[in-house]
Amino acid sequence: xxxxxxxxxxxxxxxxxxxxxxxxxxxxxxxxxxxxxxxxxxxxxxxxxxxxxxxxxxxxxxxxxxxxxxxxxxxxxxxxxxxxxxxxxxxxxxxxxxxxxxxxxxxxxxxxxxxxxxxxxxxxxxxxxxxxxxxxxxxxxxxxxxxxxxxxxxxxxxxxxxxxxxxxxxxxxxxxxxxxxxxxxxxxxxxxxxxxxxxxxxxxxxxxxxxxxxxxxxxxxxxxxxxxxxxxxxxxxxxxxxxxx
Amino acid sequence: xxxxxxxxxxxxxxxxxxxxxxxxxxxxxxxxxxxxxxxxxxxxxxxxxxxxx
Numbered sequence: 120x121x122x123x124x125x126x127x128x129x130x131x132x133x134x135x136x137x138x139x140x141x142x143x144x145x146x147x148x149x150x151x152x153x154x155x156x157x158x159x160x161x162x163x164x165x166x167x168x169x170x171x172x173x174x175x176x177x178x179x180x181x182x183x184x185x186x187x188x189x190x191x192x193x194x195x196x197x198x199x200x201x202x203x204x205x206x207x208x209x210x211x212x213x214x215x216x217x218x219x220x221x222x223x224x225x226x227x228x229x230x231x232x233x234x235x236x237x238x239x240x241x242x243x244x245x246x247x248x249x250x251x252x253x254x255x256x257x258x259x260x261x262x263x264x265x266x267x268x269x270x271x272x273x274x275x276x277x278x279x280x281x282x283x284x285x286x287x288x289x290x291x292x293x294x295x296x297x298x299x300x301x302x303x304x305x306x307x308x309x310x311x312x313x314x315x316x317x318x319x320x321x322x323x324x325x326x327x328x329x330x331x332x333x334x335x336x337x338x339x340x341x342x343x344x345x346x347x348x349x350x351x352x353x354x355x356x357x358x359x360x361x362x363x364x
Numbered sequence: 365x366x367x368x369x370x371x372x373x374x375x376x377x378x379x380x381x382x383x384x385x386x387x388x389x390x391x392x393x394x395x396x397x398x399x400x401x402x403x404x405x406x407x408x409x410x411x412x413x414x415x416x417x
Contacts, residue, residue, distance in 0.1 A: 153388075157381075161367075161381075162367070166371060171371040171372070171373060172370040172371035172372075172373050172377060173370070173371070173373035173376060173377065175370065175373075175377050176376065176377055176380040176381075179380055179381055179384035180380065183384060183387075218391075218394060219391055219395075222387045222390065222391055223387060225387065226383055226384050226387040229380070229383045230380040230383060230384060233376045233377075233379055233380040233383075234376065234380065236376060237373055237376050335388065339391050339392070339395045342395040342396060342398070342399055343395045343398055343399070345399050345402070346395075346398035346399040346400075346401070346402040346403075347398075347402070349399075349402040349403060349406050350402045350405065350406070352406065353409070355409075355410055358406045358407075358409070358410055359410060361406075362403060362406060362407060362410075
């Protein structure tokens with residue numbers, strides 16, 4: 120009885136319908152917040168006393184890095200749920216996360232190296248934070264490569280899920296790398312517990328970007344999820360219903 | 365002009381924003397393509413598979 124919502128949540132036609140209906144509620148606020156964050160970060164926020172206007176890369180770098188970790192965590196949890204409870208929809212969520220996460224990991228690495236050049240004097244250092252983020256990119260690429268090696272979606276789901284779950288150890292390593300090791304990368308910019316290290320005029324555009332990127336991820340995930348769910352479905356009746364114009 | 369110059373950091377700031385925006389745009393295109401492709405394939409399966417439920 121208490122489980123009916125869970126079963127309904129896991130039912131593909133329900134997911135397909137709900138995801139479609141939810142998408143605009145993520146996409147439009149995401150668009151508005153990202154535009155607001157861009158204006159806030161590029162125009163309204165004051166220059167940094169040490170890094171001048173160069174620090175403005177922060178407003179795209181930090182949310183991209185955040186998204187790269189959030190997407191991987193979502194992927195690994197979904198893959199784990201898919202493995203344990205044999206839920207098709209959970210595997211579909213995991214598969215949907217990978218290309219989004221990979222591309223934002225790439226963005227985080229590129230924007231980071233564009234920040235590193237003027238501030239550290241180099242585009243790249245084999246530093247704990249940078250190296251573990253690069254490993255994250257390889258994990259995503261490995262996950263997607265492994266999936267594409269199978270013709271059978273169900274087998275691809277199970278095998279790739281194992282890699283995804285094992286790879287999750289890298290997430291805390293990335294997060295704490297700047298604290299555990301003496302890293303070239305600067306420490307946390309936003310202290311979630313404790314007082315922020317930035318004045319509000321700099322912090323607010325960043326927080327707006329965080330929320331904007333998170334909602335953007337949600338919107339992309341919902342669209343991809345519908346594609347993945349539909350691709351796994353063989354039941355003619357609901358496909359016909361789902362595709363009815 | 366001062367805005368475009370980004371305090372001398374223009375060669376780093378603008379490419380960083382450009383890369384991020386391109387990644388966002390590509391993500392929108394890719395996600396929509398996936399859904400469109402899945403719809404087309406599902407329709408094709410329907411027309412081949414007939415009426416199994």
